[in-house]
Amino acid sequence: MEGAKKLIGTGNRHLVMGDVVSAVNVFQEACGMLAEKYGDTADECGEAFFLCGKSLLELARMENTVLGNALEGVPEESF
Structure with missing residues (x-):
């Protein structure tokens, strides 16, 4: 399917x-x-599916970094 191949290239x-x-x-x-x-x-x-999973993993890593940085300096007892 040509359309899907173009989308994969774009992705x-x-x-x-x-x-x-x-x-x-x-x-x-x-x-x-x-x-x-x-x-x-x-x-x-x-x-x-592999590339979608790879990009989702990268997105999760980015979001985790953002959340992790937001909580720096906050004592663990307050969670």
Whole structure:
């Protein structure tokens, strides 16, 4: 599916440029297109699902860093 391949390329570009949120959105769209055509567990979906997971992991790391920095200096007893 040509549209999904273009989306994967766009998502990779976003990931390399550090625009993780856009990468997640594009990879999710590509996953949806491929899953609709081939099914959720098809081999054709593997690359898109992998890249989507990779970008979601990077997004989680970014968010964790932001939250971790916000709590610096706060005593643990106040959690």
